[in-house]
Amino acid sequence: MSETDAIPEFKGRAGAGGDVGITNMSALTSGPGIKSVREVLAILLVAVIIIGGTELLLNIFQVPQYVLPKPSEIAVALVTEFPLIAPHLGHTLVELFAGFAIGATVGLILAGVITQFPFAEKIVTPYILLLVTTPMLALVPLLILRFGFGYEPRIIAVALAAGPMVMINAATGFRRVDAGKIALARSYGASTFQIFWKVRAPMALPMIFVGLMVGSIFGLLTAVGAEMVGGGFGLGNRLTSYSSMIQMPQFFAVVLILSILGILIYVTFFLLGKKFASWEA
Amino acid sequence: MTGENTDQPKLRVKNATKVYQTRSGDLLAIDRCSVDIRAGEIVSIVGPSGCGKTTLLWSMSGLHGLTAGEVLLGGKPVTGPNPEIGMVFQEANLLPWRNLDANINFPFEIKGTRPDRVWIDELLNRVGLEGFGGRFPRELSGGMQQRAALVRALSYKPSVLLMDEPFGALDAFTREEMNRLVEEIWLDTPTTIVLITHSIEEAIFLSDRIVVLSSRPGRVANIYDVNFPRPRSLEIMSTKEVFDLTNAIKREIVGKQQSRFAQPAAVQPAAE
The missing domain is CATH 1.10.3720.10 (MetI-like)
Incomplete structure (x- = not known):
């Protein structure tokens, strides 16, 4: 086995072991966590504005249903x-x-x-x-x-x-x-x-x-x-x-x-x- | 010097030579290193960075084979991992997905044996980690992690403990505390310890003998006896003898590097 041994190395001493995790691995899994009730309310508010605004605009401009319901x-x-x-x-x-x-x-x-x-x-x-x-x-x-x-x-x-x-x-x-x-x-x-x-x-x-x-x-x-x-x-x-x-x-x-x-x-x-x-x- | 004097050394390294095959050609890491380590002794290995200290220690543990030469444990050649040998690695090397108890159980899981809970609890008590069994490594400080690693290495009662720069990542105070702890446990158990360190102070505080390796390829440049009474106190560390010994060892290490880099003699760089 001596011929193929790798030089014992300890990489990334400071970081200690990996630094890859489920929460920081890819864009898919990372994202700011939602922390407070205020943030949840803000997210809901955005949804209400977008959905309500769409409803309103479609009504105002009389957009036919087959274009956008x-x-x-x-x-x-x-x-x-x-x-x-x-x-x-x-x-x-x-x-x-x-x-x-x-x-x-x-x-x-x-x-x-x-x-x-x-x-x-x-x-x-x-x-x-x-x-x-x-x-x-x-x-x-x-x-x-x-x-x-x-x-x-x-x-x-x-x-x-x-x-x-x-x-x-x-x-x-x-x-x-x-x-x-x-x-x-x-x-x-x-x-x-x-x-x-x-x-x-x-x-x-x-x-x-x-x-x-x-x-x-x-x-x-x-x-x-x-x-x-x-x-x-x-x-x-x-x-x-x-x-x-x-x-x-x-x-x-x-x-x-x-x-x-x-x-x-x-x-x-x-x-x-x-x-x-x-x-x- | 402590330790029973038997005719046969506990651990004998004979002409240990190791060549690594790398992309840029063969690399001679250690060259004809010979050390005899008596039972119950603490021996430190010091030397400049990259001089093959870890390679030498890994060869002793059987993790690495040697290109030439051999390692004998109690007269028998070491050819692979040996249950009589315990390893403490750089950093604590705990498994982050296991809590403390599960980390300490790891060697027993691999070996398929039952852990001696009484002994482990006693060790945990001594290092001040009782009641931390359910904690995960990330929840422990660096010193606590290293103490846990020490307990893990001693849990199966190895007769030889090989420590690869175990306290290098710790702050100075924690390090001194760990040194005292190692000496204390060593005084109570018949363990032979080989320790790699970058700190000459640590080597002097703990060792019966200090082996100085030259820079690559690592050769045994000198072996110093350290004959201070035990248990050693921090006061000893500020005596003239320790000062002189520290300087002698520093000069030994730095001197080799100077000849390599041809630095002017007037410059006296601090050792690592």
Whole structure:
């Protein structure tokens, strides 16, 4: 082993260990926290002004509904149409969860394995980057040709969109070698496996959460996009359907549901990250 | 000098040589270093920055192999991590996602053994960390973290404790307090300690012997005996003997650097 030993170095003495955390890792996860009732009130006030102002302006200028529906009409559509939209929301969630579960699992396993073999990692990384940057939506028509108009092409597209995102972030996490902590485990005689589970994995956790968050949001985009390409169900299908029928209030109601879904996903992972990986923040 | 005199040294470093392979070619870090460390002794290793002190210590611990030469613990070669050896690293090196109790349990989890709670509680008591088991490292001061690291290293009763610049990141007062603590625990337990330090004062306060390494490649330049009575007090540190010894060691370290950088003899730079 003597030939490949690294010079014992302790990087970043002052900062102590990493400086990467769930709250400072990327623009997605960082942001000023809301602290007081006043701030909450101010945020609500802005919403009231924007929504109320839009309502008012659309009324004043007599903007036709097919150009831009009034917020009140959207709210009404959301309530009255929801029973019809709900099953489609269910379909989208099934695609999202199934695809994300498959993609994230494969991505995590690949990241864990690949980072153990630096040479393999070097070879694979450009291809993963290719998967990350290629919009998986482009493959949907092809997938539909092969798998039909059911769940399968959408789930595959979601998995392909989310998996590489999860993998590339998790791999960054696993690669964060803290020589001191690994040496510590080794000084107790830890095996490679033990080092992975007891040092590398916990150290990678903040980055894994970032990957899961970004991956799930990419998954949502891809699911909706795939639904718009073909097949008779799903929120994306509702969007194309409502817009072709010029039912704008219903259309915007679906958009609203999608925004809420995205925010829920973001908040979920943010809270999970805070709970399980906040030790660095 | 404390320590039982047995014929065989506890830890014997024989012609330790280590070459690192780097992008810019081979790097000779330490060259034919030989030190015998007797059981129950405290030996410090001092030397200029980058002289291979840590490399030497890591070789003793079995974390690193040697390119040539060998390390013998109780007569048996050290080829890998050894349960008889405890390590204290630069900075406290606590795992930030574990609380204090879980950090101290870490060695036992890896080894698959049961921690001796009575002993650990006694150690925690001695270092003044009782009742802090649920705290996370970020909630502790630097001194507390380093004391926790000391407890972790002593928790499984190693016979040799290797300390890699353990108190370098602490302020002067905390550092003196830690030095007293180490001496106190050492006086009560049959532990052999090898300590790397940048502070000659710390080395003199704690050690029975001080090994001075030359700048890269690290070679054993000199070994000083430190024969002050124990337990040592801070008053000893202001005596003429300590002053002279400090200066002699400084000159030894600085002198090597001067020859390397060809500085004018009139300039007397302070040692690190």
